[in-house]
Amino acid sequence: MFKKFTHEKIETNAGWLIVLTMFAISVGGLVEIAPLFLLDDTIEKVDGVRPYSPLEQRGRDIYIREGCYTCHSQMIRPFRDEQLRYGHYSLAAESKYDHPFQWGSKRTGPDLARVGGKYSNEWHTQHLIQPKSVVPESVMPNYPWLMSPLDASDVADRMRALRTTGVPYSLTQAEFEKNVKQFGEDHARMFHIPNAQTNLVSQAQAGNYDGDNTSVSEMDALVAYLQVLGTMVDFSKIKPEDLVKFR
Amino acid sequence: MAENTVQTTGHTWDETLQEYNNPLPNWWIYGLYVTIAFAIVYWVIYPSWPVGKDHLRGIGTVTYTNSAGQPETNGWNTRAKLLKEMQDGDARQKPYFDKIAAMPVSQVVKDPELNSFVLSAGKALFSENCAACHQAGGQGKVGLYPNLADDDWNYGGSVAEIEATLVGGRRGYMPAFGEALEKSQIEAISSYVLGLSGHAVDKVKAAEGNALFHSNTGACYYCHGADAKGRKEFGAPNLTDKVWQWANVPAAADMNGKIAAVRNVVTAGLNKGVMPAWGGENARLNPGQIKLLSIYVHQLGGGK
Numbered sequence: 001m002f003k004k005f006t007h008e009k010i011e012t013n014a015g016w017l018i019v020l021t022m023f024a025i026s027v028g029g030l031v032e033i034a035p036l037f038l039l040d041d042t043i044e045k046v047d048g049v050r051p052y053s054p055l056e057q058r059g060r061d062i063y064i065r066e067g068c069y070t071c072h073s074q075m076i077r078p079f080r081d082e083q084l085r086y087g088h089y090s091l092a093a094e095s096k097y098d099h100p101f102q103w104g105s106k107r108t109g110p111d112l113a114r115v116g117g118k119y120s121n122e123w124h125t126q127h128l129i130q131p132k133s134v135v136p137e138s139v140m141p142n143y144p145w146l147m148s149p150l151d152a153s154d155v156a157d158r159m160r161a162l163r164t165t166g167v168p169y170s171l172t173q174a175e176f177e178k179n180v181k182q183f184g185e186d187h188a189r190m191f192h193i194p195n196a197q198t199n200l201v202s203q204a205q206a207g208n209y210d211g212d213n214t215s216v217s218e219m220d221a222l223v224a225y226l227q228v229l230g231t232m233v234d235f236s237k238i239k240p241e242d243l244v245k246f247r
Numbered sequence: 248m249a250e251n252t253v254q255t256t257g258h259t260w261d262e263t264l265q266e267y268n269n270p271l272p273n274w275w276i277y278g279l280y281v282t283i284a285f286a287i288v289y290w291v292i293y294p295s296w297p298v299g300k301d302h303l304r305g306i307g308t309v310t311y312t313n314s315a316g317q318p319e320t321n322g323w324n325t326r327a328k329l330l331k332e333m334q335d336g337d338a339r340q341k342p343y344f345d346k347i348a349a350m351p352v353s354q355v356v357k358d359p360e361l362n363s364f365v366l367s368a369g370k371a372l373f374s375e376n377c378a379a380c381h382q383a384g385g386q387g388k389v390g391l392y393p394n395l396a397d398d399d400w401n402y403g404g405s406v407a408e409i410e411a412t413l414v415g416g417r418r419g420y421m422p423a424f425g426e427a428l429e430k431s432q433i434e435a436i437s438s439y440v441l442g443l444s445g446h447a448v449d450k451v452k453a454a455e456g457n458a459l460f461h462s463n464t465g466a467c468y469y470c471h472g473a474d475a476k477g478r479k480e481f482g483a484p485n486l487t488d489k490v491w492q493w494a495n496v497p498a499a500a501d502m503n504g505k506i507a508a509v510r511n512v513v514t515a516g517l518n519k520g521v522m523p524a525w526g527g528e529n530a531r532l533n534p535g536q537i538k539l540l541s542i543y544v545h546q547l548g549g550g551k
Contacts, residue, residue: 008256035297078329080336085375087531089329118531120521123380126391134388135379211519236528240330241313247294247324 041246044093048232050183051097051167052225053190054155054200055207055216059225061158062218063102066143073104074113074229087114088235091243099165109140114230121209124223146219147210156196169193294324340368344535352406352542369543372536376525377544385547389495393520398549399490403479405551410541414527419482419520424465424513432459436467437509441496443475443487446505482520493517 010016036042052060063069076082078089090113095101119127126133129147131140159169169191170176179188190199204216209223256266290296293305307323311331321327343364347355355361374383377395381387385395393401401419402412424433432455439456442448459465461473468475470483477485484492491497494508525532532540544550 011256012258031297035302038300039297039302040300078325080329080332083329083333089326117523118376119379120519120523122391122519122521127379134382134391136382234528236530239314241311241319241321244311244321244324244326244330247326 042092043096044091044243044246046091046093046233046238048234049093049096050187050232051162051169051191052228053187053203054152054159054196055203055221056225056228057158057162058150058152058155058200058218059221059223060098060102062146062222063225066146068112069102069104070106071108071140072110072112073107074101074111075103076111076113082111086111087230090230091233094230094233097167099162099167109138112226112229116227116229116231121207121223121227122211124226125210125219128219128222146222147212147217150204150216150218150221152197152200152216155200156193159191159193159196163193292323294322343368344539347539347542348535352545355542356546365539365542366546368536369539372532372540373543376532377540385544387492389491389498390493393492394490395544396548397490398551399485399488400549400551401477401479401482401484401492403551404545404549406538406541406545408479409544409550410537412522413525413532413537413541416524417482417520417522419517421470421483421512421517423516425515428459428465428513432465433510433513434506436460436465436513437506440475440486440509441502441505444489446502448502448506493520 010020051057074090074095076086076088076090083089090103094113095103123134127135128143130142130144131138159167160171163169163171168175168179168182170179170188171193176188176192179191182188183191189195190203192199200221201216203224204220205213207220207224209221209227210217210219254268256268259265290303291305292307295303295305304322308320309323309327309331310318310320311327312334313319343361346358346361347365350358350361355365373385377385380392381395382392387394387396398404400408402408402417424436428436435452435456436459437456438448438452439454439460442453442456460467460471460475470478470481471486472478472483475486477483484490489497491508494512496505496508499505499508526534526537
């Protein structure tokens, strides 16, 4: 049987070549991707992870628009040197509402997975306008245009789009009630799509992230996003060995 | 290679074009078999194939200390390995941190071994966590972040006070006087404040400013103190020295510029000067690291 099934036979028969090539390629996909949807321990069961508020979500869009991910990763790997510098290693659960996730693969700048709370809002604003003014050795470009007004008119549509990917932003009262149970009332209000624009403005006004409360700028949104990165999970309430068992 | 000794694929394109059908070299084909054998050994030792809702766990193990303080053994995985490495690393540094925690600071700095540990570990911690604002040498930025290398401290410069600043963070605040006071009054206060640090100012204006500073109209004395030397419980800086944190007086070319620098701060107030908290809930640094860093900062130049 094998005598007949030779290399030559495959190479000279387009049908066999297509079928066997597809088989060889799909093995890689099946082995590497399919199990993630089946395994029980892919996403850790931790408290605190929530969707982004409208302002944070717009900040995330700006993060993607400006290509921050080309130089900054958001993935602290489980190595000692990384944990000492950046903090606790990233969990799969922490990016479960990220579509697409911002893990990145290039670190010209430092990892940002846990940058939230590390610097003050004014530092971020100063640094984004002109990085070299606070970090002389930095090669990061200036982003002065972030101080321009934020276009918040389409934030509800953006949330509706994310809703279709599985982010639990609420449209109906029933969905809102469900979010209240899962995330608490304050957060649930922020995730209610009909109020998205009002919520965005009120968070920007209350936070005053860019130090200028006369208007909502793109800087407000981006800094709000950066300040929440990696802060949702309270690791003091998690036993480290429980996460070990999750792999 | 002679034309007739090598087998061809049997195809002929464009009348004469043929392709040799050479066998793979032996070193290559045996290399392939070796990697297959290696993979099988690897699958046995390390976590590998998914099986149902679980996966093969491998036979490698890692033993670490669990949060109850008991040794615990888990199948080898990167998280278990990391936990063990973190614990081993902490254990190597523990004798130093224990000594530093137990000793008064004055003795820590006298012990050459301990002090060199403070300096090297402190430099790494400072570079990663503090230098973004306070700059590599702690020199700060006028108008943005305080200088840590001088002996002028907003919130106190003892090790204990530096430690408190690190643990809880700080939030600088000065009210805006632009609406409460007349322009001429702010001008007078600015002249008085500059006169405190030895600048040649209009004596009449300064006298008016002096009165306002200590009156309940200006009420500057409430935070900056009757002697204008600052009150560290509010983070209100000393105004009688030549160190300027918010108003960039030294950079101004002439007296008008210097007065304008101070006037702007008094008019608009300050709602910045936020130092993040490094201790407490969800702490970025543990108490040992914070004490070490406090001693490091204390030694940068002007600890009290």
